[in-house]
Amino acid sequence: MKTVLAILLTGIAAISTSAFAAPAQPETVENLGKTYAARYAGVAPKQWGERVTGVRTRLDTDQKVIALTLDACGSAYGKGVDLKLMEFLNQEQIPATLFINGRWIDANPELFRKLAANPLFEIANHGILHKPASVTGRSVYGINGTQSVTELVEEVELNARKIEAVTGKRPKLYRSGTAYYDEIAVEISNGLGQQVAGFSILGDAGATFTAEQVKAALLKAAPGDIALLHMNHPEAGTGAGIIAVVPELKKRGFRFARMSDYPLQ
Numbered sequence: 547m548k549t550v551l552a553i554l555l556t557g558i559a560a561i562s563t564s565a566f567a568a569p570a571q572p573e574t575v576e577n578l579g580k581t582y583a584a585r586y587a588g589v590a591p592k593q594w595g596e597r598v599t600g601v602r603t604r605l606d607t608d609q610k611v612i613a614l615t616l617d618a619c620g621s622a623y624g625k626g627v628d629l630k631l632m633e634f635l636n637q638e639q640i641p642a643t644l645f646i647n648g649r650w651i652d653a654n655p656e657l658f659r660k661l662a663a664n665p666l667f668e669i670a671n672h673g674i675l676h677k678p679a680s681v682t683g684r685s686v687y688g689i690n691g692t693q694s695v696t697e698l699v700e701e702v703e704l705n706a707r708k709i710e711a712v713t714g715k716r717p718k719l720y721r722s723g724t725a726y727y728d729e730i731a732v733e734i735s736n737g738l739g740q741q742v743a744g745f746s747i748l749g750d751a752g753a754t755f756t757a758e759q760v761k762a763a764l765l766k767a768a769p770g771d772i773a774l775l776h777m778n779h780p781e782a783g784t785g786a787g788i789i790a791v792v793p794e795l796k797k798r799g800f801r802f803a804r805m806s807d808y809p810l811q
Protein backbone atom coordinates (compact mmCIF):
# COMPACT_ATOMS: atom_id res chain seq x y z
CA MET A 547 0.00 0.00 0.00
CA LYS A 548 2.82 2.28 0.90
CA THR A 549 4.44 1.52 -2.44
CA VAL A 550 1.23 2.24 -4.37
CA LEU A 551 0.86 5.52 -2.53
CA ALA A 552 4.48 6.37 -3.27
CA ILE A 553 3.96 5.59 -6.96
CA LEU A 554 0.81 7.70 -7.00
CA LEU A 555 2.58 10.59 -5.35
CA THR A 556 5.55 10.25 -7.67
CA GLY A 557 3.09 10.25 -10.58
CA ILE A 558 1.43 13.40 -9.33
CA ALA A 559 4.80 15.05 -8.84
CA ALA A 560 5.80 14.09 -12.38
CA ILE A 561 2.54 15.48 -13.78
CA SER A 562 2.89 18.67 -11.82
CA THR A 563 6.41 19.35 -13.02
CA SER A 564 5.67 18.51 -16.65
CA ALA A 565 2.22 20.03 -17.02
CA PHE A 566 2.24 22.90 -14.58
CA ALA A 567 5.84 24.01 -14.31
CA ALA A 568 6.77 27.28 -15.96
CA PRO A 569 8.08 26.77 -19.51
CA ALA A 570 11.81 26.23 -19.64
CA GLN A 571 13.86 29.37 -20.23
CA PRO A 572 15.21 29.52 -23.78
CA GLU A 573 18.88 28.60 -24.00
CA THR A 574 21.18 31.61 -23.86
CA VAL A 575 22.95 32.47 -27.11
CA GLU A 576 26.25 32.03 -25.27
CA ASN A 577 25.35 28.46 -24.28
CA LEU A 578 24.11 27.68 -27.78
CA GLY A 579 27.47 28.85 -29.10
CA LYS A 580 29.31 26.59 -26.64
CA THR A 581 27.13 23.60 -27.54
CA TYR A 582 27.76 23.99 -31.27
CA ALA A 583 31.46 24.74 -30.78
CA ALA A 584 31.82 21.46 -28.88
CA ARG A 585 29.82 19.55 -31.47
CA TYR A 586 31.96 20.80 -34.37
CA ALA A 587 35.32 20.88 -32.59
CA GLY A 588 38.02 19.71 -35.03
CA VAL A 589 35.65 19.66 -38.03
CA ALA A 590 36.99 21.71 -40.94
CA PRO A 591 34.63 22.94 -43.66
CA LYS A 592 35.45 21.90 -47.23
CA GLN A 593 33.17 24.19 -49.23
CA TRP A 594 32.83 27.97 -49.57
CA GLY A 595 30.31 29.69 -51.84
CA GLU A 596 26.69 30.55 -52.56
CA ARG A 597 25.54 27.01 -53.35
CA VAL A 598 27.26 24.79 -50.81
CA THR A 599 25.63 21.63 -49.45
CA GLY A 600 22.37 22.35 -47.66
CA VAL A 601 21.54 25.73 -49.24
CA ARG A 602 17.99 25.75 -50.65
CA THR A 603 17.83 27.49 -54.00
CA ARG A 604 14.34 26.75 -55.39
CA LEU A 605 10.71 26.35 -54.44
CA ASP A 606 9.71 22.70 -54.82
CA THR A 607 6.95 23.18 -57.39
CA ASP A 608 6.27 22.73 -61.11
CA GLN A 609 3.76 25.57 -61.07
CA LYS A 610 4.52 28.96 -62.52
CA VAL A 611 5.38 30.48 -59.17
CA ILE A 612 8.34 32.74 -58.33
CA ALA A 613 9.58 33.95 -54.96
CA LEU A 614 10.82 37.54 -54.90
CA THR A 615 13.28 37.90 -52.03
CA LEU A 616 14.29 41.41 -51.00
CA ASP A 617 17.34 41.89 -48.80
CA ALA A 618 17.73 44.85 -46.45
CA CYS A 619 21.43 44.81 -45.64
CA GLY A 620 21.89 47.80 -43.36
CA SER A 621 25.50 48.71 -44.11
CA ALA A 622 26.54 52.35 -43.80
CA TYR A 623 25.27 53.03 -47.34
CA GLY A 624 22.47 50.45 -47.26
CA LYS A 625 20.11 51.61 -44.53
CA GLY A 626 17.57 53.09 -46.96
CA VAL A 627 14.32 51.70 -48.27
CA ASP A 628 12.67 51.78 -51.68
CA LEU A 629 9.25 52.99 -50.54
CA LYS A 630 7.95 53.20 -54.09
CA LEU A 631 8.73 49.51 -54.60
CA MET A 632 7.17 48.47 -51.28
CA GLU A 633 4.03 50.49 -52.04
CA PHE A 634 3.80 48.91 -55.49
CA LEU A 635 4.04 45.39 -54.02
CA ASN A 636 1.37 46.27 -51.47
CA GLN A 637 -0.97 47.81 -54.05
CA GLU A 638 -0.57 44.91 -56.47
CA GLN A 639 -0.72 42.40 -53.59
CA ILE A 640 2.57 40.79 -54.61
CA PRO A 641 3.93 38.68 -51.75
CA ALA A 642 7.66 38.74 -51.01
CA THR A 643 10.18 37.46 -48.51
CA LEU A 644 12.18 40.20 -46.78
CA PHE A 645 15.63 39.28 -45.45
CA ILE A 646 16.29 41.89 -42.79
CA ASN A 647 19.62 42.64 -41.15
CA GLY A 648 19.80 43.76 -37.52
CA ARG A 649 21.37 47.13 -38.38
CA TRP A 650 18.57 47.91 -40.85
CA ILE A 651 15.98 47.20 -38.12
CA ASP A 652 17.78 49.68 -35.83
CA ALA A 653 17.77 52.32 -38.59
CA ASN A 654 14.09 51.80 -39.54
CA PRO A 655 12.22 50.58 -36.44
CA GLU A 656 8.77 51.94 -37.34
CA LEU A 657 8.91 50.85 -40.95
CA PHE A 658 10.12 47.41 -39.89
CA ARG A 659 7.12 47.00 -37.59
CA LYS A 660 4.80 48.11 -40.37
CA LEU A 661 6.24 45.71 -42.95
CA ALA A 662 6.23 42.83 -40.47
CA ALA A 663 2.54 43.47 -39.71
CA ASN A 664 1.64 43.13 -43.40
CA PRO A 665 0.77 39.48 -44.12
CA LEU A 666 1.99 39.89 -47.72
CA PHE A 667 5.55 39.95 -46.44
CA GLU A 668 7.44 37.16 -44.72
CA ILE A 669 10.20 38.47 -42.46
CA ALA A 670 13.40 36.43 -42.70
CA ASN A 671 16.82 36.61 -41.07
CA HIS A 672 19.74 38.43 -42.76
CA GLY A 673 22.14 38.25 -39.80
CA ILE A 674 22.85 40.64 -36.96
CA LEU A 675 26.00 42.21 -38.55
CA HIS A 676 25.67 41.07 -42.19
CA LYS A 677 28.70 38.80 -42.18
CA PRO A 678 29.47 35.99 -44.62
CA ALA A 679 28.64 32.71 -42.84
CA SER A 680 31.99 31.07 -42.07
CA VAL A 681 33.19 29.06 -39.08
CA THR A 682 36.82 29.91 -39.89
CA GLY A 683 36.79 33.64 -40.72
CA ARG A 684 36.79 33.39 -44.51
CA SER A 685 35.92 36.57 -46.37
CA VAL A 686 34.37 37.54 -49.70
CA TYR A 687 34.07 40.87 -51.57
CA GLY A 688 36.41 42.26 -48.89
CA ILE A 689 33.88 41.55 -46.13
CA ASN A 690 35.14 39.45 -43.23
CA GLY A 691 33.07 36.42 -42.37
CA THR A 692 32.26 35.19 -38.90
CA GLN A 693 35.48 33.96 -37.28
CA SER A 694 34.27 30.85 -35.43
CA VAL A 695 31.33 28.59 -34.68
CA THR A 696 30.35 30.75 -31.71
CA GLU A 697 30.44 33.95 -33.76
CA LEU A 698 28.37 32.28 -36.48
CA VAL A 699 25.79 31.20 -33.88
CA GLU A 700 25.64 34.82 -32.64
CA GLU A 701 25.28 36.18 -36.17
CA VAL A 702 22.28 33.93 -36.88
CA GLU A 703 20.64 33.59 -33.48
CA LEU A 704 20.89 37.18 -32.23
CA ASN A 705 19.03 38.47 -35.28
CA ALA A 706 16.43 35.67 -35.13
CA ARG A 707 15.73 36.75 -31.54
CA LYS A 708 15.79 40.45 -32.44
CA ILE A 709 13.13 39.86 -35.12
CA GLU A 710 11.05 37.69 -32.81
CA ALA A 711 11.21 40.31 -30.04
CA VAL A 712 9.57 42.89 -32.33
CA THR A 713 7.23 40.74 -34.43
CA GLY A 714 6.34 37.94 -32.00
CA LYS A 715 7.36 35.48 -34.71
CA ARG A 716 10.67 33.66 -35.00
CA PRO A 717 11.90 33.72 -38.61
CA LYS A 718 12.34 30.37 -40.38
CA LEU A 719 14.82 31.37 -43.07
CA TYR A 720 18.35 32.76 -42.95
CA ARG A 721 20.46 34.30 -45.70
CA SER A 722 23.92 35.48 -44.73
CA GLY A 723 25.37 38.86 -45.61
CA THR A 724 26.81 38.33 -49.16
CA ALA A 725 24.94 34.95 -49.39
CA TYR A 726 28.27 33.11 -48.90
CA TYR A 727 28.59 30.05 -46.62
CA ASP A 728 30.67 27.11 -45.69
CA GLU A 729 28.71 23.88 -45.31
CA ILE A 730 29.25 23.69 -41.53
CA ALA A 731 27.71 27.15 -41.12
CA VAL A 732 24.73 25.94 -43.17
CA GLU A 733 24.32 22.86 -40.95
CA ILE A 734 24.44 25.00 -37.81
CA SER A 735 21.92 27.49 -39.15
CA ASN A 736 19.58 24.64 -40.05
CA GLY A 737 20.10 23.29 -36.53
CA LEU A 738 18.99 26.65 -35.13
CA GLY A 739 15.75 26.32 -37.11
CA GLN A 740 16.94 28.87 -39.66
CA GLN A 741 16.83 27.11 -43.02
CA VAL A 742 19.41 28.59 -45.36
CA ALA A 743 17.82 30.47 -48.24
CA GLY A 744 19.84 30.68 -51.42
CA PHE A 745 18.57 31.80 -54.80
CA SER A 746 18.37 30.73 -58.43
CA ILE A 747 18.11 34.15 -60.11
CA LEU A 748 20.65 36.90 -59.46
CA GLY A 749 18.04 39.66 -59.70
CA ASP A 750 20.05 42.86 -59.20
CA ALA A 751 23.69 41.84 -58.54
CA GLY A 752 23.93 43.58 -55.19
CA ALA A 753 21.67 46.46 -56.33
CA THR A 754 24.09 47.36 -59.14
CA PHE A 755 21.86 46.44 -62.12
CA THR A 756 19.95 49.01 -64.16
CA ALA A 757 16.18 48.62 -64.34
CA GLU A 758 16.57 47.02 -67.78
CA GLN A 759 19.05 44.46 -66.44
CA VAL A 760 16.74 43.61 -63.51
CA LYS A 761 13.86 43.16 -65.91
CA ALA A 762 15.91 40.94 -68.25
CA ALA A 763 17.08 38.79 -65.32
CA LEU A 764 13.54 38.25 -64.02
CA LEU A 765 12.10 37.55 -67.47
CA LYS A 766 14.24 34.39 -67.52
CA ALA A 767 12.20 33.04 -64.58
CA ALA A 768 11.14 29.40 -64.58
CA PRO A 769 8.70 27.65 -62.19
CA GLY A 770 10.06 27.61 -58.64
CA ASP A 771 12.76 30.23 -59.12
CA ILE A 772 13.92 32.32 -56.17
CA ALA A 773 15.10 35.82 -57.16
CA LEU A 774 17.63 37.68 -55.01
CA LEU A 775 16.95 41.44 -54.98
CA HIS A 776 17.30 44.39 -52.61
CA MET A 777 14.77 46.72 -50.97
CA ASN A 778 17.33 48.99 -49.28
CA HIS A 779 18.67 50.86 -52.34
CA PRO A 780 16.01 53.28 -53.63
CA GLU A 781 18.65 54.84 -55.91
CA ALA A 782 19.26 51.53 -57.73
CA GLY A 783 17.46 50.10 -60.76
CA THR A 784 15.93 47.31 -58.67
CA GLY A 785 12.56 48.91 -57.89
CA ALA A 786 11.91 50.21 -61.40
CA GLY A 787 12.94 46.84 -62.84
CA ILE A 788 10.53 44.90 -60.60
CA ILE A 789 7.70 47.35 -61.25
CA ALA A 790 8.26 46.97 -65.00
CA VAL A 791 8.53 43.18 -65.03
CA VAL A 792 5.65 42.14 -62.73
CA PRO A 793 2.85 42.84 -65.28
CA GLU A 794 4.82 41.03 -67.98
CA LEU A 795 5.39 37.97 -65.77
CA LYS A 796 1.71 37.93 -64.81
CA LYS A 797 0.83 38.01 -68.53
CA ARG A 798 3.03 34.94 -68.95
CA GLY A 799 1.02 33.15 -66.27
CA PHE A 800 3.36 33.54 -63.28
CA ARG A 801 2.25 34.07 -59.68
CA PHE A 802 4.36 35.19 -56.74
CA ALA A 803 4.82 33.52 -53.35
CA ARG A 804 6.65 33.89 -50.07
CA MET A 805 9.42 31.29 -49.68
CA SER A 806 7.70 29.58 -46.76
CA ASP A 807 4.56 29.03 -48.86
CA TYR A 808 6.37 26.10 -50.51
CA PRO A 809 8.76 23.36 -49.50
CA LEU A 810 12.25 24.22 -50.69
CA GLN A 811 14.77 22.27 -52.69
Ligand SMILES: [Zn+2]
Nearest residue numbers: 617619723724
Ligand atom coordinates in the same frame (compact mmCIF):
# COMPACT_ATOMS: atom_id res chain seq x y z
ZN1 LIG B 1 22.68 41.82 -47.72
